[in-house]
Amino acid sequence: MQFIQQLINGVTIGSFYALVALGYTMVYGVLKMINFAHGDLFMWGAYLGLTGMTLLVGWATQGSAWMIAPVAILVILVVALTGVLVERVAYRPLRSAGRLAPIISALGVAFILESLARNLYGAKWQTYPSGVTPSGGLMLSGGVRIGIMQIAVLIASFVLMGALYLFVQRTRLGMAMRAVSLDANVSRLMGVDVDRIISVVFLIGPGLGGAAGLIVALYYGSFDFTLGWTFGLKAFIAAILGGIGNIPGAMLGGMLLGVVETLASGYISPQWKDVIAYIVLILILLFRPTGLLGERIAEKV
Amino acid sequence: MTQLLVRLRQRPLLWQAGLLVLAILLPLPLGDYYRTVIWRTGVYIILGLSLNIIVGYAGLFQLGHAAFYALGAYTAAILNLRLGVPLLATFPISVVVAGLFGYLITRPILHLRGDYLAIVTIAFGEVVRLALVNNLFGITGGANGLSGIQRPNLFGLELRQPIYHYYLMLFFLVITIFAVRRLEHSRLGRAWMYVREDEAAAEAMGIDTVQVKILAFVLGSGWAGLAGALYAAKLTVISPDLSKFMESVVMFCIVVLGGTGSIPGVFVGALGMVTLPELSRPLKEWRDAWLGIAMVAMMIARPEGLWPSRRVQLEIRETKE
Numbered sequence: 019m020q021f022i023q024q025l026i027n028g029v030t031i032g033s034f035y036a037l038v039a040l041g042y043t044m045v046y047g048v049l050k051m052i053n054f055a056h057g058d059l060f061m062w063g064a065y066l067g068l069t070g071m072t073l074l075v076g077w078a079t080q081g082s083a084w085m086i087a088p089v090a091i092l093v094i095l096v097v098a099l100t101g102v103l104v105e106r107v108a109y110r111p112l113r114s115a116g117r118l119a120p121i122i123s124a125l126g127v128a129f130i131l132e133s134l135a136r137n138l139y140g141a142k143w144q145t146y147p148s149g150v151t152p153s154g155g156l157m158l159s160g161g162v163r164i165g166i167m168q169i170a171v172l173i174a175s176f177v178l179m180g181a182l183y184l185f186v187q188r189t190r191l192g193m194a195m196r197a198v199s200l201d202a203n204v205s206r207l208m209g210v211d212v213d214r215i216i217s218v219v220f221l222i223g224p225g226l227g228g229a230a231g232l233i234v235a236l237y238y239g240s241f242d243f244t245l246g247w248t249f250g251l252k253a254f255i256a257a258i259l260g261g262i263g264n265i266p267g268a269m270l271g272g273m274l275l276g277v278v279e280t281l282a283s284g285y286i287s288p289q290w291k292d293v294i295a296y297i298v299l300i301l302i303l304l305f306r307p308t309g310l311l312g313e314r315i316a317e318k319v
Numbered sequence: 320m321t322q323l324l325v326r327l328r329q330r331p332l333l334w335q336a337g338l339l340v341l342a343i344l345l346p347l348p349l350g351d352y353y354r355t356v357i358w359r360t361g362v363y364i365i366l367g368l369s370l371n372i373i374v375g376y377a378g379l380f381q382l383g384h385a386a387f388y389a390l391g392a393y394t395a396a397i398l399n400l401r402l403g404v405p406l407l408a409t410f411p412i413s414v415v416v417a418g419l420f421g422y423l424i425t426r427p428i429l430h431l432r433g434d435y436l437a438i439v440t441i442a443f444g445e446v447v448r449l450a451l452v453n454n455l456f457g458i459t460g461g462a463n464g465l466s467g468i469q470r471p472n473l474f475g476l477e478l479r480q481p482i483y484h485y486y487l488m489l490f491f492l493v494i495t496i497f498a499v500r501r502l503e504h505s506r507l508g509r510a511w512m513y514v515r516e517d518e519a520a521a522e523a524m525g526i527d528t529v530q531v532k533i534l535a536f537v538l539g540s541g542w543a544g545l546a547g548a549l550y551a552a553k554l555t556v557i558s559p560d561l562s563k564f565m566e567s568v569v570m571f572c573i574v575v576l577g578g579t580g581s582i583p584g585v586f587v588g589a590l591g592m593v594t595l596p597e598l599s600r601p602l603k604e605w606r607d608a609w610l611g612i613a614m615v616a617m618m619i620a621r622p623e624g625l626w627p628s629r630r631v632q633l634e635i636r637e638t639k640e
Contacts, residue, residue: 052434108615117433119618121380122575125568126614133608247564251445254438293449296442303439304427 032276038253041223057250063231097228261309375580378515383444391547417544464558578624
């Protein structure tokens with residue numbers, strides 16, 4: 019029974035990883051670059067959520083769960099627009115500049131975002147105002163407990179991921195996106211506005227990331243400015259695990275990483291759970307660099 | 320003025336000796352605080368030069384270099400605290416241990432493409448840090464690290480004051496510069512640059528690319544271990560923070576912002592990344608933000624770095640056009 023409990027917790031954490039991993043994977047798909055700043059955009063979702071919640075609770079004098087909806091819309095919008103801005107300013111001028119330059123630039127953006135958060139909000143742990151997180155839960159048979167928050171998180175993640183999947187597979191814009199990730203030059207010849215598609219990707223990826231930041235902060239209740247880096251790296255591992263550039267792969271990779279990590283922390287030792295995540299990454303890159311569902315990433319001449 | 324420069328260029332020994340005398344005299348008018356600042360800068364120059372072998376010459380992305388810095392420091396500290404080995408005698412062992420880890424860690428991942436190599440090296444750096452924090456084998460002292468390392472003793476002279484450490488660092492810095500200059504123009508150095516510029520062509524010309532890349536990692540990592548031992552010798556206290564990702568990024572930026580593959584570039588990079596933030600307090604709090612802005616701006620405006628090597632500059636200009 020403890021195993022099932024771990025599994026439920028693992029899938030919950032896995033859905034966070036999946037949401038963030040989608041941002042990495044979509045950007046990699048169209049630009050073939052690792053957006054190191056994605057983790058910090060995600061973290062800004064948590065901070066903006068904090069500001070929004072604090073303002074709303076201050077106005078209503080009491081926290082309650084309905085506040086999540088307006089705050090979520092605001093957070094998604096702001097983080098998504100920041101993502102587009104980052105691409106315009108820091109990545110677009112480097113599109114033809116080789117591999118090293120975009121990596122450095124992305125790391126630079128990550129530092130700016132992290133430093134802003136640390137200096138504006140302080141280096142202390144932040145907690146959301148009380149009352150905004152739905153509490154309570156269901157007891158299943160055998161002492162397994164599933165919280166309301168866990169149910170909400172899972173529903174929200176699956177709805178978001180499902181919507182993204184339908185968008186990419188069923189709409190014209192989604193088809194253009196797939197075309198660009200297959201071959202940007204040919205797509206341009208076919209009349210696809212590649213710059214616009216890249217902007218759309220930087221709207222959706224960080225938007226999902228911002229939503230994930232809010233959800234994660236609500237779920238754990240507290241966080242600090244290191245969230246972006248630690249969580250971002252894990253989500254990136256999830257993206258590689260599933261096969262980078264592959265949208266269902268990111269979802270699968272996130273779930274798997276969440277479950278593996280939770281089981282490892284339950285049955286081996288919580289101290290080593292991060293190490294296990296990194297070892298999973300290294301093993302994947304060594305033995306199946308394509309990831310579970312993805313394209314080939316090892317250099318081949 | 321230009322005539323003077325030309326004459327200096329013709330007589331490298333002259334300006335090299337001049338710089339050395341300047342470096343020897345530099346700490347004399349300064350107080351202990353500034354002596355420590357230039358010592359720190361020097362240690363980061365050594366680190367930058369060691370990373371420059373990997374990133375600059377061989378063109379391999381290493382974003383976990385601080386792990387080897389930490390491994391060198393821990394090797395020196397553990398040998399000294401557990402076995403009573405005199406600190407200066409631990410230096411060569413630190414180099415060997417860090418180099419050995421460099422071999423073990425990078426051997427399996429060499430086939431990975433640039434950005435993936437960067438990710439795996441980040442992961443390895445984190446694994447090393449977490450292993451140190453979790454007190455692996457009970458000898459690393461956990462999150463608090465190790466303290467009470469004996470001060471180095473040179474022929475009965477206990478190296479306590481910052482100025483002694485400055486000269487100790489300078490001694491190794493001079494050796495490092497001499498060594499990397501020789502390496503750069505050696506057969507191996509040319510092979511590295513060939514691999515950096517066109518791996519397939521290098522292989523076709525008979526260069527064993529795997530061996531050449533491993534050598535870059537082993538030499539670079541081992542030399543970072545030396546810098547770690549220097550750190551342990553001065554501070555006598557070390558902690559897992561030495562292998563923080565931020566440290567690796569500072570080293571990476573020293574190399575890239577100064578000018579990839581360029582020795583004077585590493586000096587410029589270390590001045591910008593280590594000395595400047597140390598000297599101006601308000602900048603220190605916002606250091607990461609400034610750093611980020613500098614990184615983005617540099618990549619857009621001057622991707623070859625502030626003081627690039629001619630070869631890299633030509634290469635970057637060419638691919639841009």
